Amino acid sequence: MDRSELDDFLDEQELDGYAFYDDESNSDCYYLTGFGAPDPFFAVYTPDETAALVSSLEYGRAKKEGRLDRVARLTDYGLQEKRREHSAEKATELVQAEFLADLGCESVAVGRDFPVGAADGLRNQGVSVVPDDEGIVGDIRAVKTDEEVDNVRSAQRANEAAMARAEELVAEASVDEDGVLHRPDGEVLTCEFVKQEIEISLLRNDCALDETIVACGEDAADPHDRGSGPIHANEFVIVDIFPKDKASKYHSDMTRTFLKGEPSETQREWYEVTDEARRAALDVVEAGATGDAVNQAVVDVYRDAGYPTIFTDPGTETGFIHSTGHGVGLDVHEGPSVSRDGEELQAGHIITIEPGLYDPAVGGVRIEDIVVVTEDGYENLVDYPVELVVD
């Protein structure tokens, strides 16, 4: 990690440090400290040291696992004694302010999601607390080292195994007279069952269970619907898997759309134009290109083919109704943006390219790859075919 960018930021902003008060779900904090805990802890980055203030319960693990120059216990700052004189909130405020004073911090940047209770408390103690609208740590995190790319690659291998399992379930299913898919044991093949099998496959490959989308029919027309109920022949089935590697905490993200049976002409057209949009976007990806330009490539393909998009027709509820992609790393959604506001891509950015079309009358189709931006193009981390019909 190159900390110079963060040091420059603090220098420009004339702030002494960058503070966190959060649990292990805060990826910026984890990135800077190498430490996460189930309950919120206080962490401060300064150009001189990275420090954390933790409960006694977390002290040993923080010293062992964290990349921390200084680890202090709440008891070192007399939390219990202060709690006898003050409310729990006030006691925490005093302890955090004393810790900052020991670090020589009179002013700190914080993420916009820093808890207002703690921020008001520190301000109350005379500390200047300034929300960082730039999201500087997110910008730094967006550029991956080779090791981080390998972490995503590893999650992606697990992703492909899980996707293959999902495809296998659809392939081996039989279709009854109502068009409903059945498993070899005769049970109805549901979205829930496919998700469960995906999740078990991910677990067996040391990935944690984030949510998974297996949506078919009308549900697939809502990009955020997780999907439920029986799977039918001749309908799009969107399978979107975004596992987290348990050891590294890095994610991957891939979507394929399957169809058991015979696609209609419309379904075939939707699939083909979406794949064309995917390829058009990939053609634009390289260091120096903007996320906006990559997104525009998708919009152009859809517009030329006569489909509405939210970028050409802001009110539309059908067609291409989300952005082309996003960064992936410690968070499944992070920088950079691959949308209209997307800035210059840099080598080491890991982004998704995921065009899709949606309409309750037809269903939904989405094809998503995940790639590393390079100086002259990209490396596609996905090794999985792009094929609609599953037999």
Added chain:
Amino acid sequence: MDRSELDDFLDEQELDGYAFYDDESNSDCYYLTGFGAPDPFFAVYTPDETAALVSSLEYGRAKKEGRLDRVARLTDYGLQEKRREHSAEKATELVQAEFLADLGCESVAVGRDFPVGAADGLRNQGVSVVPDDEGIVGDIRAVKTDEEVDNVRSAQRANEAAMARAEELVAEASVDEDGVLHRPDGEVLTCEFVKQEIEISLLRNDCALDETIVACGEDAADPHDRGSGPIHANEFVIVDIFPKDKASKYHSDMTRTFLKGEPSETQREWYEVTDEARRAALDVVEAGATGDAVNQAVVDVYRDAGYPTIFTDPGTETGFIHSTGHGVGLDVHEGPSVSRDGEELQAGHIITIEPGLYDPAVGGVRIEDIVVVTEDGYENLVDYPVELVVD
């Protein structure tokens, strides 16, 4: 849900509403709105209505799934137009302030974890934003309805199936000359493998995968260590499982400690005094008793048996080094506190009782039940034996 307590709170504080800007991980927000999304959305409770301001992508689902009297889209408030004139943060600030104005809210309570960026933005627009130190929504959530109790019960059934699977793995293992446990297929039985089997069992019973603790030997002496490596005979193996029912989002939480082989006299004593502490605590549980009194029952048993506790010997790093328990519901850790600061228990509170002893020289033992507080005692939701030795 009884909203009168929240209405009274707002009335006393002379605030117009209670606001959230968070994703589905915010249980207070989910409890009040019945809606969660992967990305932060703005939600406001007033005595008149519960309202949410969401992206177009979430609009349909919010209307369908949420318990919301009003759902608005960001586009309804001209987010895109405002973004052309202002920064993304400023545009969001303006939109949220307009939404609050439409709800007649000039002042809002927010959780202490409300994001400071949004709080400062609203304050900038003249809205009074007051962190709620009381945690009123958490207090309300802590008292469960019969339906909520059933949700926890259902997660607990899955928990017991997973615990049985863990115990089975230890039971069926053989012990080699170095004391290492081996699976029937000859592989070493590791903590990681037991966790994976627990997680698969939970998935098959429709529970989501929170982390699981399977820790043995010295690792078990750290209550927050998730555990790793081979399992050895004649050592404590702590198995702590806290699943979330996927459909209801409610958790359960149970711990058992197992030992393959022959416990030493010390291990047997530790186990027996910990079980005595568990029973002593349960004897105190009833509506009107305080969490402090329940905790004290555990402390008394340990103290009388000569073991240090953080309550009798604040500096200790061995012995009973955490609190007796906590509430469980939408969060695996929530109110009420079953510790020194624990206030009066109410009928409908769901709490854990989890005494334990820890010392790197011996390992760790913990026995945890989860119970519903009733007017004259408690209902233990756990149907699982308390037995150390696994054969």
